[in-house]
Amino acid sequence: MVELELPFVICGEVKEGRDTCLSFNRDKDYNLFLPSLCEDDITQIASIDSIGELSVREIISFLCEAGxxxxxxxxxxxTLASEIASVTTGYSKQMIDLSYDTLSEVLNEDFLLRLLEVEMRDIExxxxxVKLGxxxxxxVPLGRILHVLAGNVPLVSLVSYLMGILTxxxxxxxxxxxxxATSVCLCLTFREIDPSHPVTKTSSAVYVAHDSDYLTRLFEIADGVCAWGGGSAIEACRRKCRPGVPFLDFGPRKSLQFISREIYADDKDLKTAALKAAQDLVMYDQHACHSPQIAFVESxxxxxxxxxxxxxxxxxTFLPRGYTSIEEKAQITLEKTMALFSNGKVYCSRSKNCTIIL
Structure with a gap:
């Protein structure tokens, strides 16, 4: 049994403890210990509702230091985030490293300015x-934003957090x-850069069970909610949200690939298309909303x-598949068997970790 620990960050302050245990069965058994929320924590979070008078460029400068x-x-x-995320997500270390390399690129002045310009038209x-007609x-800030994050892609749901900071x-x-771990360790980075910075003091990252009364309390003090996840998770959040509170949902998505016959005209085009398709397919072991599950391919x-x-x-060779449970392996074997019985064709990668059914 391997034991890991992760603190909470509450309004820029670190809270440690071992009140909560999350267990993971991977190549070995892991226990992740975390603290628990209390009413004093809720009161502290409720006492702060905006970053204040910082300019957007001052906020971006702070985020770039974290990047x-x-x-x-x-x-x-x-390093701590990578160690824990490799266990909790089940992804390979290479996949986690790629995610965090991307996060460091996102926390870049040019990217953040372009993001705001696309969303806001004029950051001023x-x-x-600003005079407009x-x-x-x-x-102006909405106030306290509750971000209910999803665990399938370490980077994507953090985008709503960054937009919350920038606004x-x-x-x-x-x-x-x-x-x-990803969100907590990013908040710990903010604290390390400047524990008294407004971005640090207005950031909290906590774990709370879906049936906890303290999750209900977080919804009660929220001025806005951004929820990520599957259909049932989104609906559960919607039910907890107070009437009139803005609710943004980033719910389940399905992604497809379309491959046209033009790629067969040249071997180079075929190899390029296949490589790009393969890169899309292996990302996050097909657990991401942007992971293609079906490809429509012309003859x-x-x-x-x-x-x-x-x-x-x-x-x-550079993005290997992460942990696959016995149940998942059994389901893959069943799908392959059913395809063969239906006169389908089955193709497998050399590692047997990727299966294509035609």
Whole structure:
């Protein structure tokens, strides 16, 4: 049995404890110990509702410092996040490293400015009153935003947290069982950079069970909610949300690939298309909403399948599949058997970790 520990961050302050235990059965058994919320924590979170008078560029400068630290794979909070996330998500260390490399690129001035310009049109709206036609316009913080995060992709649901920061709100992250470490360690990074910075003091990252009274309390003090996850998780959040509170849901998605016959005209085009398709397929072991589950391929599809197998063999050398449970392996075997009985064709990568059914 391997034991791991992770604190909470509440308004920039660290709370440690071993009140809660999350267990994971991977190649060996793991127990992750965390503290638990109390009413004093809720009161503290409720006392802060916005970042204050910082300009957008001052906020971006602070976030970029966190990005600079996370570019170093040996940085202590990234190392802790990677150790725990590899266990809780079940993804390979290479997949986690790729996610955190991407996070460090997201925490970049050019990227964050472009993100705001796309979403807000003019970032000056966030700092001051701006003349727009006959009206003066100024975007003000909503207040406390509760982010109910999903654990299948360490990076994606953090986007709503970053937007919450950039729009000067106070942010509460309800971290998921599947990935409690990424959000907490990012908040710990903010604290390390400057424990008194407004971004630090307005950030909280906590784990709380879905049936806990304290989760209900977090919904009660929220001025807005961003919820990520499957259909049942989204509906559960919607039921907990107070009437009139803005609710943004990022629910279940299905992704597809479309492969047209033009790729067969040239071997180079075929290999390029197969490699790009393989990269999409292996990302997050197909647990992400952007992971293609079905591909519609124009004939001769067998030619594409053979090229795809070769591409998967190549991609798996640097992005191997993570942990696969006995139940998942049994389901894959059943699907392959059913396909063969139905006169389908089954293709497998060299490692047998990727299966294509035609």
């Amino acid at each position: 600079r630290l996370w570019r170093n794979r040996e940085y202590r909070w990234r 709206f966030l700092d001051r009153w 006959e009206a003066d316009v100024h975007a 000067k709100n106070s942010n509460v992250l309800k971290v998921p069982t599947g990935d409690p 001769p599809a067998e030619l594409f399948c053979r090229a795809l197998v070769e591409a998967l063999n190549e991609v798996e």
